[in-house]
Amino acid sequence: MLKLFDFWGKADRNGPSWHPAVCHMIDTGIVAKEILAVQPINFQLQLTSPFQNAGQNALDVLAFVSAIHDIGKISPGFQQKSKDLCECLKHRGFTFPQTSEPKHGRVALVVLKKSLQEMFGCSIEEKNALARVLAAHHGVFDESLSLDVGDHAWQEARRDILTLLARTFGITSLASVRLDNVPVLFLLAGLISVADWIASNEAIFPYLNAPPKNIEQYIADRRIIAQKFLNRLSLGTTVETEKGFHELFDFENPNACQQATLNVSKKLSHPMLVIVETPMGSGKTEAAQAAYASLAKRVGLRGMYCALPTQATGNAMFSRMRTFLARLHGEQTAELHLLHANADINPEYEQLKLKSIGEKDDSITASGWFAAKKRGLLATYGTGTIDQALLAVLRVRHFFVRLFGLSGKMIILDEVHAYDAYMSEEIYSLIGWASRCGSSIILLSATLPEKKRTKLVQAFYPSVELPTGLRYPSVFGVDLQGTVVWEPVALKDDHLAIDPIIVTPDEKLTVMAEKVVNLVTKDGCAACIVNTVAEAQDLFDLLKTRFPEEELMLFHSRFTLERRLAIEKELLEKYGKGNNRPRRGIVVASPVLQESLDVCFDVMLSDIAPFDLLLQRAGRLHRHTNIRPPHLQDRQMFVFLPDLLHNKPDFGWSGLIYFRYLLDRTGRLFFKNDQYPQILVKLPGGVSPLIEQVYGEDDIALDKIRELWFEEREGAESADGYFARVATIESVHDQGDEPGYLSRLKNSADEEMTPSTRVGRQRVLLVILNEGDETAILTREKEKELFRKTLATDNPRLVHYFSKLPQLAEWRESPLLRYCQPVFLTNGIVQAGESTLAYDEIRGLSILQKTGGIK
Known part of the structure; x- marks a missing residue:
């Protein structure tokens, strides 16, 4: 039996330490069992029920199945990766053909399809499904190929090791295993990968560098190690008492x-x-x-x-x-x-x-x-x-x-x-x-x-x-x-007053600034949301001439990470729940303010946006119980939009951010009898009808331009939906009961590449530095310090310019910085192709074109 421990499974890349493959497989089986042992019973049963076997503990069956994930390492292609450790195998007569498959996951897929049926009685469907799950522990459901996995000597070694592992975990048969549920197969693949990661960590499971002296004692010791580690991770945390x-x-x-x-x-x-x-x-x-x-x-x-x-x-x-x-x-x-x-x-x-x-x-x-x-x-x-x-x-x-x-x-x-x-x-x-x-x-x-x-x-x-x-x-x-x-849900009736203000794109910011001045002349807290960063910066500049700097805040996505975190903290401190708000304050922001930040304002001014997003923005109005100025007792929002009587309403930059069809449908909520009266939204009952007027289907005839806008939205959403379906695994309602789906599932992409969770314009990550700043990464803390200075932009000129630049040599191996480009400012400014970039802690990144205009 000791000869079965001659096959290595883990080894230091830069040292002599190694761990027998059999021992690593036992470690993985133990960890998998102990992970499940601390889980709530319902979850346990979901994973163990397919392995219920007469006379065998389901957790032991699952432990054995997890253990055999690395049987593919008992192959010439894998063992010859360490010239030193495979010498004893050569002396025993094992051969190492050059055609041997080096990827042990693929070897496992080929080997287990045969062994699971011949040795343990698995049916054809179950052995195929189980082999694919076990072979996927490196992240990919691989294709079944014709491979060189070694001659008869290798086959016998694998058979002996599978027999040893079955005996170790008390398994005699897998004939009753039923794996016809794809969600369970995915969970099993996940469990095995996690157990493998833990068992592969030498700091947790030290390498033996030799066969174990006593296999029973080895198993007992490793079980204690697994239990202590999982306890340290608090994986068994449950809610023990129901609290009021x-x-x-x-x-x-x-x-x-x-x-x-x-x-x-x-x-x-x-x-x-x-x-x-x-x-x-x-x-x-x-x-x-x-x-x-x-x-x-x-x-x-x-x-x-x-x-x-x-x-x-x-x-x-x-x-x-x-x-x-x-x-x-x-x-x-x-x-x-x-x-x-x-x-x-x-x-x-x-x-x-x-x-x-x-x-x-x-x-x-x-x-x-x-x-x-x-x-x-x-x-x-x-x-x-x-x-x-x-x-x-x-x-x-x-x-x-x-x-x-x-x-x-x-x-x-x-x-x-x-x-x-x-x-x-x-x-x-x-x-x-x-x-x-x-x-x-x-x-x-x-x-x-x-x-x-x-x-x-x-x-x-x-x-x-x-x-x-x-x-x-x-x-x-x-x-x-x-x-x-x-x-x-029975809620107290309330209302939201939305006042439309008709403006052209050129005059919008000036009119908005004047409106802010009129609303908070003496006191009050106002939020101004515009749809682009550049417009937020311009509006902020206008307001700087009318209000003291300490009463103004600018919040958008083109600040460095460390500055943005500081602004978020300041926002919550000034305008969050239970805090002492300033007597007067104005926050100018891009749409980042409309998300779930728990802040509250007395009045709001907003660019036109789809109506559901306007309501989301309005969620920051009168959110908390605060003392408000007498003239701002009512929940009121001012929305700036173009004149819809024009044959082709000009939505400005907003028409590039949101579908013009939805902006137009939203704008028409304000349009009655050729006028733009205030809308009084009854809360909560009046919300749903207004949403349906924007998003619902109707028989209203569209003129030519609105027909084009409708088709623009329909086409874009149809294309996005299609690309999302290509990017995701197929619907559980179509493939949930088809184990054969694993053989068709292509998931070899890394999440840093495509597919992506979001679609949008390409972005570039910039690290904002001053001329002469050090870029060498000497410590992990230095790497984090540099990363805190990053910001992202999707400006096409900047993306084109920086994507052409070579990668900074000292950042190529950095997990945080390898996709970043440094920007060295001189007196807060730097030239980047056709654009001049300016950065400061108040306005963030400004992008100036050759003409001097800010974008």
Whole structure:
């Protein structure tokens, strides 16, 4: 038997240490079993039920299956990768043909298709499915090819090792295994990959450099190592007691939205889809969190991920989630991670990770193991951008690891109305696959067009019919048994006054500035949202001549990361809940302000935008209970738009940001009898009819230009939907019961390449430096310091110019900076091709063309 340990499985690239392949396979099987052992019973059963076997423990069967993932390493192509370690095999007579397949995953696919049937009695369908899952542990479902996997001696060695592993885990047969459920196959692939990653870490599972002296003792020791490590990661965290609402939040009782969400979720079976559709500021986030606390105790959830549209909203939610989890779990340790591309430079997240090293003095922790690429969703709790969740259904490497990370949890998707056709298609796919992987999903929205609401529900349960009496505001839910529950949300009647102001693009900013001056002459807090960064900068410059600098703030996407984080913090400190707001203040912003930032203003001025986004922006109006100036007691918004009586209304830059058809339909809400009167939106009852007037279908005849705008929108959304369907794995409703789908699934792309979670213009990442600044990366902290100075732009001239420049040599190996270009400023200015760039901490990046105009 000792000769079976001559085959190496792990080795140091730059040292003599190595680990027998058999030992690594045993380690992986042990880790897989221990991961499942600490999971809630419902999730455990989902993965173990296909492996129920008379006389055999299902967890042991699954451990054995996980262990044999690396049987492909018992092959000439793999073993000859280490000349030193394969010498003993050569002395034993093993041959090493040059034609041998070097990729052990492919070898495993070929070998296991035969061995699983001949040795363990798997049926044809099950052995094909299981072989593909086991061979995919490096991230890709590979094609079955004709390969050189070694002669008879290699075959016998593999057979002996499979026999040894079966005996080790107490397995005699796999004849009763049934693998006809693709979601379970994806979960199994995810579990095996995660177990392999942990077992491959020499710092956790030290290499032996020799066969084990006693196999039974070796297994016992490795099991203890696995249990201690998983305990350190708090993977077994569960909600042990159901807490009262007042224990979780800063108020005694749930409001109408929150109570309806709790009522609906309690009447459904897990997994479920719940849509909370209520006005801005009605406590939807707390409603979802409360539903999680209740459901987690009732059915045993593995955790929660809160997915938001932007990094800014993810950052803001991180603090709220941390507070909620500390109250929910008390002294019980729980992992929480911030997940987006720039999470590592978020100060609060960095602080939590540092505190989590060594002795933990906080019940909420952030272990470094989860911070590595692809691992974030494996933590019990997370909050961040929706992109992290969408990667679970894109055709990228290890998508199934992310799907495994989300499975058995609650997924909260905020602002679901705000996503374009491409991302919406991805969301439909995520809802389908995640629900079949045991996840309950809560969708939060202030406004949903009827057509989109129907698509979201049918992504979960295709044959369900929405109740005819369903009305806004409400909480709607459906489970996988087809049970439909909904409850209206009784809210106090309110109103939103929207005043249209007709302007040409050339005069818009001047008129807007004058309006701000008139509205907050003495006091009041105003928000001005324009649709482009350049216009936000220009409006800010106009207002600088009328107000003291300390009363103004500018917020947009063309600040460096560190500056943007500082602005977000200042915004929340000045205009967030419970803070002492300034007597007078004006925030000028691009649409980044309309997302889920919990800030509040007395009055708002806005560029024209699709009506649902106008309402989303208005969600920052009178959001909190504050003392307001007498003249700003009513919730009022001023919207600037062109004259629609013109044959071809000029929407300016806004027509390049949003579909002109939707801008026109929105504008016509204000147009009555050749005039533009104020709209008084009754809240909540008047919202849905107005949304349907913009997004619904009607028989109104369109003139030629509006017909072109309609076709423009239809064509673009149709194309985006098609490209999203190509980018994602096929619908669970089409392929969920077809194990053969794995043989057709092409997912060899890396997430840094295409496909992408979003579509849009190409961007370039710039690192804003001063002339003479050091660019060498001497430490990890220096790398982060440089990355904090990055900003992204999609300006076509800049993208063209910087994409032609060579990569900075010292950044080529940097995970953070390898796609960045340095920009060295002299006195705050630098020439970049045809453009002059200027940067300062107040205005951000300004782009000036040769003519001197700002873009």
